[in-house]
Amino acid sequence: MNLNDFSKTDFSGLYISKVSHPTYGKKYIARFQHNRKRYVKVLGYTKKDNLTKASAITLLQKFKTSLDFDSNINAKDITINAKTHEVKLDKSISDLQDENKFLRSVLGNEYKNVNIDVLKDGIQKIYDLEELKDYQIELIKLQDHLEKHNKRMIILFEGRDASGKGGAIRRITRYMNNKHYRVVALGKPTETQRNQWFLQRYIEHFPTGGEILMFDRSWYNRAMVEPIFGFCTQEEYEIFMEDVVNFEQDLVRQGMILIKLYFSVSKAEQKKRFDRRINDPLRHWKFSEVDMQAQDLWGEFSEKKYEMLKRTSSRSAPWNIVRSDNKHLARLEAMKIILNSVDYEGRNYSLNFEPKEEINISVQKELLQMRKSQNY
Structure with a gap:
C-alpha cells in the first residue's frame, strides 16, 4: 500500500485515497503509530461500504480500541466523537450554502455573464x-x-x-x-x-x-x-x-x-x-x-x-x-x-x-x- 496514493484528512490517523475507484469509490484507511509500532488497516470504501467520513472515524476508533492500548476509549466515546465531527461537518456545509445563497442574492444571476x-x-x-x-x-x-x-x-x-x-x-x-x-x-x-x-x-x-x-x-x-x-x-x-x-x-x-x-x-x-x-x-x-x-x-x-x-x-x-x-x-x-x-x-x-x-x-x-x- 503506497501512502503517496492517499491524502491525510483533518482527523488524526485517517487517510483517504486520492483517486476514486469507478465501482468501489474512495478508500479509507487507518494509519498511525503507537509505541514505535506502525498500524495500518483498510476501513472500507465510500461506494461499496457506504462509508462516510464520520463512520470511518468510528471504525478507526474501534480499531484502536481492539488493539487495547488505550483503555480510556470506549464505544460511547467513539460514537460521541464521530457524531460531533459529523455535526461540525454538516454545519460547515450549511454555512457554505448560506453564504452561496447570500452572494447569489446580491450578485443576481447575471454575474456569470460578466468578465x-x-x-x-x-x-x-x-x-x-x-x-x-x-x-x-x-x-x-x-x-x-x-x-x-x-x-x-x-x-x-x-x-x-x-x-x-x-x-x-x-x-x-x-x-x-x-x-x-x-x-x-x-x-x-x-x-x-x-x-x-x-x-x-x-x-x-x-x-x-x-x-x-x-x-x-x-x-x-x-x-x-x-x-x-x-x-x-x-x-x-x-x-x-x-x-x-x-x-x-x-x-x-x-x-x-x-x-x-x-x-x-x-x-x-x-x-x-x-x-x-x-x-x-x-x-x-x-x-x-x-x-x-x-x-x-x-x-x-x-x-x-x-x-x-x-x-x-x-x-x-x-x-x-x-x-x-x-x-x-x-x-x-x-x-x-x-x-x-x-x-x-x-x-x-x-x-x-x-x-x-x-x-x-x-x-x-x-x-x-x-x-x-x-x-x-
Missing part, C-alpha cells in the same frame, strides 16, 4: 467608495465651518495628464453643498486675456466668503505646460517663477486658505491610462493631441516639475505631493490634506487623519527621488 476581472474591479470600487464616505462627511463639516466663519479656500489640483486630478475632484465634491463650492478649469486664454496680467484671469474666479474654489489646473500652467509647448516666452516664465511665491504669500496673509496638491503619476502608469483612453470608447473623449506628446516629452516635463516644486514651495503655501498610481489611495490622502488644513468644528477624531507616507510625499522626498530617477 471576472470587471466584476472584481466593480466590487473593489464599492469598497473604496464606502471607505471615502466618512471623510466626505468631514468635508461637509469643513464646508459648514468655512461658511459660518466667512472663510475662503482655494485648492489647486496640478499634475501631469492622466494623473487623476479630475477623479479626485469628483470624489471630493460628491456630497458637498454645490452652492458653496466651484470647480474652475480654464481653457486657452483669449486675445484680450493674453494682453492682461497673467494672473488676472484666475483672480476673476476667486472665492467669496464661505466658498471653496478648486482649480483643475491653475496658474502653474505657466510653470510646466506653457514653456514646454512654447505658449510663453522664457522671460514670461522667469517672471512668473520669481513672482508667484510673493503672490501666494499675499493671498495667505489676507486670510485665504491656499492648498496646493500635485498628483504625481509614474511614467508606466500614465501610459497604461492613455492606452485605456484610446481603447475604451467611453473614455476616448479624454484623449487629446497633448496626451499623445506627454510620454515623448516626459523628460522635459520632469525638468519643469523639478524646478516648479523646488522654487515655488514656500512655508505659507507648500506643495503637497500625492502619489497617484493608486487612484483610491490618492483621493483619500487628498481629502486628508484638505481636512487637516483647517481646525473645523465637530471633527470625528475616531478617523485616521495621519498621512500615509508612501502616498503623501514631502517635497524634499519627491525632489530627492527625481534626482535619482525621472520615473515620477
Whole structure:
C-alpha cells in the first residue's frame, strides 16, 4: 500500500485515497503509530461500504480500541466523537450554502455573464467608495465651518495628464453643498486675456466668503505646460517663477486658505491610462493631441516639475505631493490634506487623519527621488 496514493484528512490517523475507484469509490484507511509500532488497516470504501467520513472515524476508533492500548476509549466515546465531527461537518456545509445563497442574492444571476476581472474591479470600487464616505462627511463639516466663519479656500489640483486630478475632484465634491463650492478649469486664454496680467484671469474666479474654489489646473500652467509647448516666452516664465511665491504669500496673509496638491503619476502608469483612453470608447473623449506628446516629452516635463516644486514651495503655501498610481489611495490622502488644513468644528477624531507616507510625499522626498530617477 503506497501512502503517496492517499491524502491525510483533518482527523488524526485517517487517510483517504486520492483517486476514486469507478465501482468501489474512495478508500479509507487507518494509519498511525503507537509505541514505535506502525498500524495500518483498510476501513472500507465510500461506494461499496457506504462509508462516510464520520463512520470511518468510528471504525478507526474501534480499531484502536481492539488493539487495547488505550483503555480510556470506549464505544460511547467513539460514537460521541464521530457524531460531533459529523455535526461540525454538516454545519460547515450549511454555512457554505448560506453564504452561496447570500452572494447569489446580491450578485443576481447575471454575474456569470460578466468578465471576472470587471466584476472584481466593480466590487473593489464599492469598497473604496464606502471607505471615502466618512471623510466626505468631514468635508461637509469643513464646508459648514468655512461658511459660518466667512472663510475662503482655494485648492489647486496640478499634475501631469492622466494623473487623476479630475477623479479626485469628483470624489471630493460628491456630497458637498454645490452652492458653496466651484470647480474652475480654464481653457486657452483669449486675445484680450493674453494682453492682461497673467494672473488676472484666475483672480476673476476667486472665492467669496464661505466658498471653496478648486482649480483643475491653475496658474502653474505657466510653470510646466506653457514653456514646454512654447505658449510663453522664457522671460514670461522667469517672471512668473520669481513672482508667484510673493503672490501666494499675499493671498495667505489676507486670510485665504491656499492648498496646493500635485498628483504625481509614474511614467508606466500614465501610459497604461492613455492606452485605456484610446481603447475604451467611453473614455476616448479624454484623449487629446497633448496626451499623445506627454510620454515623448516626459523628460522635459520632469525638468519643469523639478524646478516648479523646488522654487515655488514656500512655508505659507507648500506643495503637497500625492502619489497617484493608486487612484483610491490618492483621493483619500487628498481629502486628508484638505481636512487637516483647517481646525473645523465637530471633527470625528475616531478617523485616521495621519498621512500615509508612501502616498503623501514631502517635497524634499519627491525632489530627492527625481534626482535619482525621472520615473515620477
